[in-house]
Amino acid sequence: MKLLRVGPVGAERPALLDQDGTLRDLSGLVADVNGELLADDSALSRVRDAAASGELPALDAEGQRIGSPVGRIGKIVGIGLNYHCHAAEVGAEAPAEPIVFMKAPDTVVGPDDNVLIPRGSVKTDWEAELGVVIGATARYLSSAEEALSHVAGYTLVNDVTERAFQNERGGTWDKGKNCETFTPIGPWLVTADEVADPQALGVKLWVNGELKQDGTTASQIFPVGEVVRYLSHFMTLHPGDVIVTGTPAGVAAGQPEPKPFLRAGDVVEVEIEGLGRQRQEFKSA
Known part of the structure; x- marks a missing residue:
């Protein structure tokens, strides 16, 4: 569904x-x-x-705003540097264990809502990511296979990040990940039974119509099942929690100088195979 x-x-x-x-x-x-x-x-x-x-009434889709496909999200857990190609483009070694950070639920907006560039930002960046939505409480899971049985479904996330806040303002990633509107999610939650293999999904992102990211979840360092299993040993995952599983190569931070960080008026579009498409216009806060 x-x-x-x-x-x-x-x-x-x-x-x-x-x-x-x-x-x-x-x-x-x-x-x-x-x-x-x-x-x-x-x-x-x-x-x-x-x-x-066929008994469900139809809704007129004309002019309907689409919100996040999951309401009342308890927590959002991000995984950093989870694609070999992305680690390479930013000059980092592939991590031995998943890099974990948190995003606040109040950063969530709908897939086509405007995104605000923070005041003082000079390095706002895009990150097309596969979102994993938990469907059953997960604690101390023993295998990746068991972990996948705790997944309700999958969605599309743009993990918007301010790189200067992330890397140059005290060394904590959370500063660059938690600005308002920095987590567009959706359009849909596709239930797990309709995603045959979460490690076989194409991931694409365009900025002002120019293709910037063109990867596949097959390149993840830590696959979805392993990420869920791993996290369950450090925190309890509850139904409705969202895990943002990393981005492939092609972010602004990984490109040659002058790096094309986002500015007011830029339009970002994100697509993951089978999970739909997003479109955000970036505005000044």
Whole structure:
């Protein structure tokens, strides 16, 4: 299933995109697309049955804002330098263990919402990433296979990052990752049963129509299952939590001087195979 949330900020309603591209209203069946729903197999079965029966009412998609496909996110966990090609382009060695950082849930915006360039920023950068949404509480998992059974689905994330804040302002990545609007998510949450192999997804990003990133999740240093297993030994992962699994080569920080960091008016588009497409216009804060 392709689950999503549509409507004004703070008043999104649950919806489903059916196989013929029609937007269907889920608000008569479930309260929201969030951790509570994703952990409830019976509720998800009701949604699947209703979708198959054709009984869900259609929503007029014209002019509808799409929000984050997951509401009330508890935490967002980022994985740094998780593609061989990206580590190489920024001159870093491939890490021996996953590099972990946190993003605050209040940085989340919809896939096509504007993104604000922070005041004083000179190095705002893009990062197209596969997002993993947890569907069952994960603690001390023993294998990657077990970890994948705790995944509700997958989505698309632009892990926007201010590189000077990240690397030059005291040595903590969180400063460059947590500016307002820095986590566009969506358009959809594609349930795990419809993603045959999360390590076989093409990842692309364009800036002002120019292709900048063109990679594949097959190049991840730590695959999705291993990332979830690893994290479960350092923190409890709850339904609705989002893991942002790293970006392939092609970020501004990895390009020759003068590096093409983002400026007000730039348009970024992100696409992952089977997970949809985002579009953000960057504005001054």
